Amino acid sequence: MGVLVSELRFSLADVAGVRLAVSPVNETVMSMWALASPIRYAVHLPWIDRARVTLRRPEVATRVRPLTELTWRGCPLPDFLTPAARPNVEMAEQLEQVAATPPAVVVQDLLATTPRRPLSPFGRALLADPRGLLPQLVDAVRVWYDEAIAPDWPRIRALLDADVAYRAAQLAENGAGRFFEQLHPSLRWLGDRVVSDDPFERDFDLRGRGLALNPTVFTERRVLWNLLEDSLPAGAYPVRAIGTLWEATATPSGDPLARVVGPGRAALLHLLDTGATTTDLARLAGMSAGNVSQHLAALHAAGLVGRSRQGRYVLYRNTDAAQVLLRASRGE
Known part of the structure; x- marks a missing residue:
């Protein structure tokens, strides 16, 4: 038996109406x-x-x-x-x-x-x-x-917000076709439609209403579609970097990076692969919010951390330079 697929048909208005949010x-x-x-x-x-x-x-x-x-x-x-x-x-x-x-x-x-x-x-x-x-x-x-x-x-919100920021940048830089094909392995872009491997076989016209997409930590196998004729179409897709959600947050023992930038700043760099707010970092790293802010300011000034605003939140994330340092400290 062949794999069932769903097809979502897009107009230009639908492509322009793709939006990302956390639910x-x-x-x-x-x-x-x-x-x-x-x-x-x-x-x-x-x-x-x-x-x-x-x-x-x-x-x-x-x-x-x-x-x-x-x-x-x-x-x-x-x-x-x-x-x-x-x-x-x-x-x-x-x-x-x-x-x-x-x-x-x-x-x-x-x-x-x-x-x-x-x-x-x-x-x-x-x-x-x-x-x-x-x-x-x-x-x-x-x-x-x-x-x-x-x-x-x-x-949870920090991980989801970081994914939204990452996907939004992909959409802006690469366009809808590349965006959907990178969103999940089960999706393919065929010029004017998204084809999705799916247990439900559907042919759905978005009819100019756009498409709301939200990352989720609680699905891992496919994109879950919410496709109704009388409401905004939506899809929930697996978030990136799910393995980091519950991981221990201490700086690895003997971390060479800690000897260079200090244990507090090294701990933050290890946490910022996926992006987080100051409040999240304070809780995860066991530091005061004031200490986190001071470390982030120094890391930002050194070009190791970038920041972006997502609604009411300011998200911090490692720069490419920080990723190079982290890989070197891990012996990669």
């Missing part, structure tokens, strides 16, 4: 897949261990159950639960968007998941009473974010 709701919802399949998502084991303890608390388990039932063991997600994200969108705003989903759309999206897996008890109840039970599902997403995602959100 807090998507990360919160899709994190349940990692919790249900720890072997498949082994890169997230440090988070999974903590999240499982959180979910065992009765008061959390009860309120999160609607979300658990809709996402357990890789269940296909109803599209209304993973809305397209705008740049700099916050969790509260996305939750309001989910809460405002018309009942007919809730029903339509739930039914679209049933060919691959039957609905859970809560899914069947939501199908019968979408207006009455949707608030319970929104509350479940909010509680899970507060309890399991928010403590690590600065770390």
Whole structure:
């Protein structure tokens, strides 16, 4: 049997309307897949261990159950639960968007998941009473974010923001065709369309609405499409450098670079392969924000660290010169 593919057809307006953003709701919802399949998502084991303890608390388990039932063991997600994200969108705003989903759309999206897996008890109840039970599902997403995602959100957000900055630069420098082919190995650009290896066979015309793309830490195999006729088309793709998300942050023992630039600045350079904010670096490196700022200023003045603004955040990232030093210190 051949590989199934989806085709997304672009007009010039659609190419111009490609946008990149981070979706807090998507990360919160899709994190349940990692919790249900720890072997498949082994890169997230440090988070999974903590999240499982959180979910065992009765008061959390009860309120999160609607979300658990809709996402357990890789269940296909109803599209209304993973809305397209705008740049700099916050969790509260996305939750309001989910809460405002018309009942007919809730029903339509739930039914679209049933060919691959039957609905859970809560899914069947939501199908019968979408207006009455949707608030319970929104509350479940909010509680899970507060309890399991928010403590690590600065770390997750820094990785996602760094990916958005990297991809935006690719799009600006190389154009849409090269951009999509570098976004994920399953994508190909054929002049006026993106062809995607996909378990769903679809031929979808974007019709001038553009395409919202968001990186995610909780998928690793393919791009997940949210393609509806009456809302902004969207896709969630695997973030770069996922292996760095939970790694230990101490400067390697005997690091030659630390003897040249000092242990504090060396530690920051080791953390800045993927980009981060001052707050993230302070937490990851165990330094005060003031010390991090002083080190970053010195590294920036030496041409080893660059900085760029992404919405409300200033992201710091190693320059090519810093990468040369890091490779030399690792003996590469």
